[in-house]
Amino acid sequence: MATIKGSRRRALALHATLVVGVLLSAFPFYWAVIMSTHTSSEIFSYPPKLLPGTHFLDNLRHLLDAIDFYGSMANSLLVAGSVTFLVLFFDSLAAFVFAKFPFPGKRFLFASLMIIFMVPAQLAAIPQFVIMAKLGWIGSMTSLIVPAAANAFGIFWMRQYMKSAIHDELLDASRIDGANFLRQYWHVALPVVRPGLAFLGIFTFMGQWNDYAWPLIALTNPDNVTLQVALSQLNGTHGTTDYGMVMTGALLALIPLLIVFAVGARQIIGDLAKGAIK
């Protein structure tokens, strides 16, 4: 009897500690809600506001006047959406080849993939900028989409996935039926690896949506930028005056991502953890 009581008390203490952690994780979001629903003078008053206020719509109106919020969100959707689509196609196609077909130079090409993985971005940043300036891409979304259209991580990850998920007998059977390489990719490989594609897709979309350093440099026209760059500009110009408005922007910029995460959370959390302990 006593031990049951003791273990129940321990479970309670355990959950109480974990809930404190959850509150700490969630707190900045709540803080953003409070800030985005108050005017700047309310924010400046002491003691600080701990409950949401009533000025969200005012802040939203100011935000929409200050920056092209929907335009920059459309740009972010365009970039993240097209990169995700291209990465899924190119990476899975390359991964299929590395996972299931022998060819001369395969080991060298795959090993070089691993080294490429480790090259830091800033080493390539200046020449990338110069090359894109020559191509006339600087200032447009092309400069973000094209270099990100295929990546070493996705190929490596999908190859691991495909190696075990696609059975060789299935490929042999389809070859006997006269299916060529592309048909095998499309009709045999893709349907089997859909969960893997879902992970890579969500992961890529979130990464692109949040990307900041390169867009900050490459998008030289301040009226045509992605959401992250627009937010940073907003913070730069109004960050010391209209807090409520800036915070409204930050909060709204999080929403599309939270939706994507809520849809794919189980997949992404599980697969990331699995990848790490392999």
Next chain:
Amino acid sequence: MATALEKPTVTVESAPAPPPRKGFRAYWHLYAAISPFYLLFICFGLVPVGFSLYLSFHRWDGLGPMEWAGLSQYQYLLGDSDFWSSIGNTIVIWALATFPMIFLAMVTAVLLNSAVRFKNAYRFAYFLPNVTSVVAIAIIFGSVFSTNFGLVNALLQAVGLDQVAWLNTPWGIKVAVATLMTWQWTGYNAIIFLAGLQTIPGELYEAARMDGAGPVQTFFRITLPMMRPVLLFVLVISTVTGLQSFSEPQVLLQNTSNDSTFSGGPGHAGRTMVLYFFQQTFDNNDFGYGAAVAWGIFLVVVLFSIINWRLVQRRGED
């Protein structure tokens, strides 16, 4: 594209090609399938990295003619106190963020591992900070650490302590940037640790309990040694990303001085190596020196990765 790829494949497969004559042409469709990545990599990876090495031996403002500079950019780099202080800033911020993060993540993972109910809900909540954009979060943290109306200072005031000008003092800046990183990565790493904990066989714990080991002893004798590979993974990833931190200090500190937006706040106390790279390159248009700085950063990151690896290796041999 599909039809163009399909036809020759069929002829190749129907041809009875003897092994020696089956050259590269027999595999052309496979090379074609992997080519997009390698083409992109050559254009936007290999050529740029090579070009940046070439650039680091020159003086160039991006517009005029390039001027041969020999090793002078690197000589200047070695004596550049701003670069050395940016290395110091980066390491201090990295350490302030990483060690509390690994400790908290480990504690969280151990707790999560013993909590049977609501595990998925907890994992979701703890992972959330990691999927949010650094820009939005840095803006929000800027207001949490604001000197005038920030929540941290309001709390200090409430318990009767002196307020701190967080984003205006060398240590305040570093603590604020590190807190942001710790907040964003603790849950992520806790979930990775949790996955590692779940691979430890239960019999080990059973045996330890039979031998009369307490929970603390069990943790240090079984859990920690079994977790070494996962710890190494987390440490390496945190080092490589932490030493290249850019967005967190850039957004958090962009309003705190009238200097460049890459200045890292008052006294450049939050100017990390990558911020310094951006400042030299894109504010000063000093492409030659910027390239040398980028190679300097690369060396620091490689050096740290080797140290990391060595430390964990050696402990493993004992």
